[in-house]
Structure formats: C-alpha cells, structure tokens
Amino acid sequence: MTTDRSTLVRAARRIVVKVGSSSLTTASGGIDPARVRRLVEVLAAARGTGAEVVLVSSGAIAAGLAPLGFSTRPRALAAQQAAASVGQGLLAHRYQEEFARHGIVTGQVLLTLDDVVRRAHYRNAHQTLAKLLELGVVPIVNENDTVATSEIRFGDNDRLAALVAHLVHADLLVLLSDVDGLYDGPPSRPGSTLLPVVRSEDDLASVTMGAAGSSGIGTGGMTTKVDAARIATGAGIPVVLTSAEQGAAALAGAEVGTLFEATGKRRPTRQLWLAHATSGLGSLTLDAGAVRAVVSRGASLLPAGITSVTGSFVAGDPVDLLDPDGGVVARGLVSFDADELPALLGRSTGDLKESLGAAYEREVVHRDDLVLLR
Ligand SMILES: Nc1ncnc2c1ncn2[C@@H]1O[C@H](COP(=O)(O)OP(=O)(O)O)[C@@H](O)[C@H]1O
Numbered sequence: 315m316t317t318d319r320s321t322l323v324r325a326a327r328r329i330v331v332k333v334g335s336s337s338l339t340t341a342s343g344g345i346d347p348a349r350v351r352r353l354v355e356v357l358a359a360a361r362g363t364g365a366e367v368v369l370v371s372s373g374a375i376a377a378g379l380a381p382l383g384f385s386t387r388p389r390a391l392a393a394q395q396a397a398a399s400v401g402q403g404l405l406a407h408r409y410q411e412e413f414a415r416h417g418i419v420t421g422q423v424l425l426t427l428d429d430v431v432r433r434a435h436y437r438n439a440h441q442t443l444a445k446l447l448e449l450g451v452v453p454i455v456n457e458n459d460t461v462a463t464s465e466i467r468f469g470d471n472d473r474l475a476a477l478v479a480h481l482v483h484a485d486l487l488v489l490l491s492d493v494d495g496l497y498d499g500p501p502s503r504p505g506s507t508l509l510p511v512v513r514s515e516d517d518l519a520s521v522t523m524g525a526a527g528s529s530g531i532g533t534g535g536m537t538t539k540v541d542a543a544r545i546a547t548g549a550g551i552p553v554v555l556t557s558a559e560q561g562a563a564a565l566a567g568a569e570v571g572t573l574f575e576a577t578g579k580r581r582p583t584r585q586l587w588l589a590h591a592t593s594g595l596g597s598l599t600l601d602a603g604a605v606r607a608v609v610s611r612g613a614s615l616l617p618a619g620i621t622s623v624t625g626s627f628v629a630g631d632p633v634d635l636l637d638p639d640g641g642v643v644a645r646g647l648v649s650f651d652a653d654e655l656p657a658l659l660g661r662s663t664g665d666l667k668e669s670l671g672a673a674y675e676r677e678v679v680h681r682d683d684l685v686l687l688r
C-alpha cells in the first residue's frame with residue numbers, strides 16, 4: 315500500500331525535527347545565521363499549522379570551533395567538550411532570538427545517555443519535555459557533550475533524535491541533513507539514485523552507505539541516519555529524511571527526500587536503546603535452561619542459570635547474555651557489579667537469601683530491562 319505523504323505529514327500533531335551540524339554552520343566552523351533563520355522559519359510555519367515541534371539540533375561543537383581558534387573538529391574528547399561548552403551557548407542564543415521573531419519561546423534540553431536508559435531519569439526527561447510542549451515552548455535538544463565521556467555518549471544526534479521521538483510519543487521524525495535523501499550509494503558516486511520510500515529492511519539490502527559528507531563537519535554519515543530510522547520506524551514512528559533546504563517542502567507533506575514507513579509498534583525506550591544503540595560492557599553466559607527461560611518464556615535471568623561472567627561493569631550497566639556456544643541471545647541491564655557475580659553463579663535465589671540476605675534474592679537481569687536479540 316502506498317502511503318499518502320501529504321496525509322501522513324499533515325496528520326502528525328507532534329513532530330521531532332533533527333538538524334545536523336553541516337546544515338547549520340559554515341565549513342570553517344561557526345554558526346551560519348542565515349541557515350538558522352531559514353530553519354526557524356520552517357519550524358515556525360509547522361507550528362502555525364497547529365503541530366507541536368521538538369528540535370534536536372547538532373552544531374554545538376562546530377559552533378565552538380571558530381571562537382576557540384580551532385580550524386578543524388578536534389579529535390581529543392576534552393577539546394570537543396570545550397568546543398561544545400562554548401558553542402552550545404552560542405547556538406541556544408541564536409535559536410532563542412530567531413524563534414522570538416515568531417513569538418515562540420524556546421527551552422534548552424541537554425540529555426545524556428542515562429536520561430533515556432535509567433528509569434528515574436527517563437521519567438524526568440519525559441515530564442520535562444511534556445511540560446515544555448504543554449506550555450507552547452519549542453524544546454531544543456542536544457546531547458550534553460560537555461559532560462558526556464566516550465563511555466556514556468550517544469555520540470550522534472541521529473539516534474538521539476529517534477529516542478527523543480519515542481520519548482515524546484512523536485507522530486513523525488524528520489531528519490534534515492546536507493543530502494536530500496537516502497541514495498543507493500554515496501551521492502558523490504556517479505549513477506547513485508534516490509530512494510523515495512523505504513518500506514522494510516529488504517529495501518535497504520542494496521544500499522551502500524558511506525561516511526559523513528566532505529564538509530568535515532557532520533559526524534555519523536548515512537549509517538547513523540538509517541540506524542535512527544530503524545529505531546523510530548521499529549517503534550511505530552515514520553521518518554522523513556531530506557536536506558535542510560527541502561525542510562519546508564517536507565513539513566508541508568511534499569514528496570521530497572526518503573520516507574521510511576513505520577514497521578513496528580511502540581516499545582519501552584530502554585528496550586529500544588538496548589537493542590539499537592548500545593553494546594554490552596560485559597557478558598553473562600547462560601546454561602541451556604536459562605536460555606529457554608529468557609527467550610521462550612520471557613523470564614528474568616536468575617543467578618542459577620549463569621555459568622560464567624566476563625567484563626567490567628557495575629549494577630545498571632548493559633551486558634550481553636550469551637548461549638552456551640557464545641552466541642548473543644539478549645542484552646539487558648544487570649543489577650549486580652561484575653565482581654559480586656562469581657560468588658552467586660549457579661545458586662538458587664532461596665539459598666542466596668539464606669546465606670547472604672534478602673538483597674541477594676533479586677534477579678541478575680529483570681525481564682523489563684532485557685531485550686531479545688534473536
Ligand atoms: N547512501 C547514501 N545516501 C545519502 N548520503 C550518503 C550516503 N552515503 C554517505 N552519505 C553521506 O552522508 C552525509 C550526511 O551525513 P553527515 O555529514 O553526518 O550529516 P549531518 O551533519 O546532517 O548529520 C551526506 O553528505 C552524504 O555525503
């Protein structure tokens with residue numbers, strides 16, 4: 315069945331729009347005020363139709379380069395954090411002034427990975443964003459780059475935007491980049507053609523994805539955008555990917571760029587994150603009975619079914635659950651530190667409660683914090 319783009323976009327009452335660094339800044343670093351102005355005009359027009367808008371904006375690091383005298387994006391994390399610290403303020407100020415011209419108030423929301431993975435933080439982020447929208451504010455979201463270290467980073471705003479779309483129960487995610495859609499190969503390669511619609515994973519089988527564009531400003535390239543589209547569509551949210559120049563047309567429902575049709579249904583955000591955006595910091599090998607319990611019966615993982623532990627992690631970290639042959643069957647948030655587990659393996663919860671106390675009766679990975687990967 316062909317989706318009527320115009321109907322789909324016009325019906326979307328809550329829209330998350332993500333814009334990449336390369337669409338906001340000059341190649342030499344620094345915000346391009348004219349591009350910010352055009353983007354804000356497009357978003358204000360969408361608001362004018364009654365839609366609520368959440369903007370996920372990259373560009374903090376790029377915006378901080380010129381003021382710090384950096385000619386290119388630094389590789390060192392500390393320098394990136396410093397650039398983000400300088401650039402985020404400039405970016406937020408630019409947006410605030412531009413939206414104010416349309417009588418719209420903006421609110422800055424800087425998220426870290428924990429804000430979508432940890433239950434209490436997730437609730438917080440959800441409530442803040444819901445309240446901002448209720449008050450008619452346009453939330454402007456970015457990763458909190460200044461405090462995020464490499465272990466606890468989203469690393470790219472495409473996936474962050476997909477998780478935010480899920481967090482705010484958006485009807486549509488629009489990814490604006492410096493390329494006008496998904497091509498079957500890097501657009502610089504002669505003969506590459508645009509895919510107007512992606513309906514399922516099969517449509518991606520013949521696509522070759524290259525790295526970020528030649529500007530040296532963007533980070534993820536097409537891979538992170540397609541990953542973001544997978545996360546969002548798998549959670550029931552359609553995605554339009556196009557260029558910032560075509561943003562107005564895309565939000566008016568024109569057939570521009572690439573539409574990724576929704577494939578799945580809404581799932582808990584932590585499960586989306588576990589499945590798509592993180593990797594295990596360690597692994598737990600399960601015996602055959604525990605694999606059956608977790609995979610077929612949807613049970614929590616108890617100490618009795620674990621035969622070995624590797625890696626260095628603390629309670630709350632993601633770990634991979636392996637079958638006896640080493641294949642990954644699931645990923646989950648573990649509720650013990652790595653060094654606590656060896657003493658518990660193979661023992662029943664009753665035995666652990668009796669010898670170590672009631673705190674040791676708990677599951678190693680609770681079923682709500684677990685996602686199957688096959
Ligand atoms: N198959 C493809 N289709 C479209 N663009 C691609 C493809 N493979 C690689 N790219 C590149 O991805 C770039 C967009 O990624 P990136 O620079 O990270 O953008 P942004 O800053 O918007 O996040 C495009 O400029 C394009 O050159």
Ligand SMILES: N[C@@H](CCC(=O)OP(=O)(O)O)C(=O)O
Pocket residue numbers: 333334335336371372373374375376398456457459469470471472531532533534535
């Ligand atoms: N959070 C970073 C952006 C990271 C990122 O994903 O950048 P991009 O590929 O341009 O969307 C920043 O504001 O500089």
